[in-house]
Amino acid sequence: MTDLVLALADARDAAVAGGKGASLGELTRAGAAVPPGFVVTTGAFAAALGFLDPAGSLADGESPAALRARMVAAPLPDPVAAAIARAYAALGPDADVAVRSSATMEDSATASFAGLQDTYLGVTGVTGVLDGVRRCWASLYNEEAVAYRRRLGVSEQGLCMAVVVQRMVRPRAAGVMFTRSPVTGDRSVVAIEGTWGLGSALVAGDVTPDSFVISKITGEITARRVSPKARLHSFLPNGHGVSVTDTPADLRDRPCLGDFEIRALASAAARVEAHYGVPQDIEWAILDSGAPPADRIVLLQSRPETVWAARDRAPVAAPKPRPADHVLALFGKPL
Secondary structure (H helix, E strand, O other): OOOOEEEHHHOOOHHHHHHHHHHHHHHHHOOOOOOOEEEEOHHHHHHHHHHHOOOOOOOOOOOHHHHHHHHHHOOOOHHHHHHHHHHHHOOOOOOEEEEEEEEOOOOOOOOOOOOOOOEEEEEEOHHHHHHHHHHHHHHHHOHHHHHHHHHHOOOOOOOOEEEEEEEOOOEEEEEEEEOOOOOOOOOOEEEEEEEEEOOHHHHOOOOOOEEEEEEOOOOOEEEEEOOOOOEEEEEEOOOOEEEEEEOOHHHHOOOOOOHHHHHHHHHHHHHHHHHHOOOEEEEEEEEOOOOOHHHHEEEEEEEEOOHHHHHHHOOOOOOOOOHHHHHHHHOOOOO
16 A cells, blocks of 8 residues: 655655655765655545545536635544654654645746645644644645646646654744745855744745855855844744744844854855755744754745846857857848
């Protein structure tokens, strides 16, 4: 029988673990600090979809909204629910977890789908985890995700959703970093964006993040912008979930990262890029403890950078027989 659940370290194939799950598995095997967890595989999704929709009514024209509603409401097949419950119990009694969508087309070299499918933070208890899994599956058919696939010409046939379940972390600061400049495409720098607390504040658009640019070559911080960060997303353990509050006045205008932390993040980013061999878009968190910055960094995702990669693939101009023809074409004077 197809595996219904995989340990995160065993997640290798995006067709089984989805893009996010396969990437987190790769990071785990590479020795990066990744919160422990497991993947509910696409095999579990297929089993649940077959149980829910044996006649294949989606293919017969059922609307995505109707299918989403049915997926959220329907109980899971017993083998799927039991496998998830066992994997969740292995994380510890009533562990606080993040339940994260991981579609098979997600986080590829040509399409990220970042933020288009659901994630649930601070989930506690097996009932909450099972509900989060169903909701992540249903988010494969969100209007935004369907529209994005149509824009890219991605077929709906054969699409599957895995789900990543990981222990929650309680970061002092979190954000994203790019191993090439998202503005200029410069591959000699790491660009970092961050805020206090959970990175969900960035995803939700609740804050303008602090931003830093650091040279991979010299380690010099070549640019920094500290923004007023008005809102704070905080993880409250023991089943209390995530709170959204005003940022304390003494933190609002302070940089969320010190220089040692910026350099430690840039070093981690460079190692991840070297491992994958292409520029990366990385989600990070820094835990609040007395350990050195490098030991407090946790990586929550790494995906190929897609914007500048697409520009690199596109030809600058249509080929012409002679180099001079490109110059002459600018002036409308074919030779």
